[in-house]
Amino acid sequence: MLEQYDRAKLLDEVWTEAVTIVAPRYQLSDVGLKKLCGRLQIPTPPRGYWTRLKAGKSVPPRPKLREYVGHPMNLFRTQAPHTEVEPKPMDERLVPLLAFERAPGNQIIVPDQVKRWHPMTNAARVALKKPVIDSRGQPSTRAPALSICVSPSLQDRALRLVDTLLKALETRGYRIEQSKKQVDILIMGRGYHLRVFEPCKRSPYVPTPKQLEDKARGRWSYWPNWAYQPTGKLHLLINEGYAGKVIDSPSLPVEMQLNKLLEQVVTNAVGALVNAEQQAIADEKRRQLRESAAARQRIQNDERKRLAALESDAQNWRRAQVIRDYIDALERKSLSATHGIEHMSYFQWARAKADWLDPLERNVTDLLDEDIKIPY
Structure with missing residues (x-):
């Protein structure tokens, strides 16, 4: 407007x-x-x-x-007209899951000490003893163990967080499986993977006095462009944050947000399930439309063939009538003349061809019906 x-x-x-x-x-x-x-x-x-x-x-x-x-x-x-968008109703399968996570009695509590580690967490503990060092200089687990990339000072905390989360997931009926590449969390038939990450602050690298001295004397010396300092903040990511993410904050550490993380994951899982169901319904509708259209197309093709046959019969009938009229006229013109055997034979042959062309004459065969193939 x-x-x-x-x-x-x-x-x-x-x-x-x-x-x-x-x-x-x-x-x-x-x-x-x-x-x-x-x-x-x-x-x-x-x-x-x-x-x-x-x-x-x-x-x-x-x-x-x-x-x-x-x-x-x-x-x-x-001016765009003001329209209130009604919120989509929540799927009935998601309501009890969110209510369970928000109930005070189901609050996930991370212990200060773990007496018995989950097998997947224990494998990550072993992997951190011989870690992979990433480009920031931070230790990380090797696949297919749980993905944990934190500084040594946060490793115990990260392991306790992951251990508590995995046990909470299994308590809720979700499966934890070890695949060839990673640890998979199976929720409603959908696979998720967990990653614990500690970001770093990047700043220009300051060379040491020894490095500066080596450079001044023309000796070979290498130093990186950037220096990385761990922030001390943990990030828990599900599917790299696309299915769930919680971060340390000054007022709320990650330990207090595990139920929130599970809310995000189950919301994503139910949403994916709803999308899959809607896609299946849409696919079925398209299949039915395709079958209906294909059936109509077959009927249409049959109609075209019948029409083509009708037009061919009408044309052949017209050709037969033209031949008969011509032969009749030819005979009338030749009444005064004596018809020889050749003329009589010709009239008979012409009428036979007219009968063969005429679709109204049934069971008329002719040499022209034969499919003659010359052998090699």
């Missing part, structure tokens, strides 16, 4: 009040209102106008509104 600006009203407003007061009425910033006035060819007060006016000093008089000579569309603004 297009609404036209009132140029006279806008001129009066910007010369009566500051743009900081007028701009919100048009849902614009100060700069946006000035740009709008420029497009509408409405002069605005110069810089310092309101300060000088407040101080009682002389200011330029309000100019007259000149005739607009710009593009006509600049006089209009588009």
Whole structure:
């Protein structure tokens, strides 16, 4: 819906009040209102106008509104109609899962010490004894163990978090399986993988005095461009954060957000299940439409064949009639003449061909019906 600006009203407003007061009425910033006035060819007060006016000093008089000579569309603004979008109803399978995670009695608590490690966590503990060092210099587990990449000072905490989370998942009926590449968490038939990550702060690398000395003396010396400092904050990611993510914050550590993480995962799993079901319904509808269209197409092809046969029969019937009329006319013209054997034979042959062409004559065969193939 297009609404036209009132140029006279806008001129009066910007010369009566500051743009900081007028701009919100048009849902614009100060700069946006000035740009709008420029497009509408409405002069605005110069810089310092309101300060000088407040101080009682002389200011330029309000100019007259000149005739607009710009593009006509600049006089209009588009207003999108306000429509309230109704929230989608929550799937009935998700309601009890979220209610379970939000119940106070189901709060996941990470112990200070673990007496018996989960097998997958224990495998990660072993992997961290001989870790892979990433490009930031941080130790990381090797696949197919659980993906844990944290500084040594956070390894015990990360392992206790993962151990508690895996046990909580199994308590809720979800399976934990070891595949060739990773540890899979199976929720509603969908596979998820867990990653524990500690980000680092990057800063320009400061070479040591020894490195600077080696460089000054022309010796070979190498140092990286960047230095990485662990932040001490843990990130728990499900499917790299696309299915769930919780992060340490000053007021809420990751240990207090495990139920929130499970809420995110089950919401993703139910959503994926709903999408798969809707896709299956859509696929079935497309299959039915394809079958219906194919059946209609077969009927259409049959109709075309019947029509082609009808047109062929009509043309052959017309050809047969033309031949008969011609032979009759030829005979009438030759009444005074004596018909020889050759003429009689020709008339008989012509009528036989007319009968063969005529679709109304049944069981008429002819040499032309034979499919003659010359052997090699």
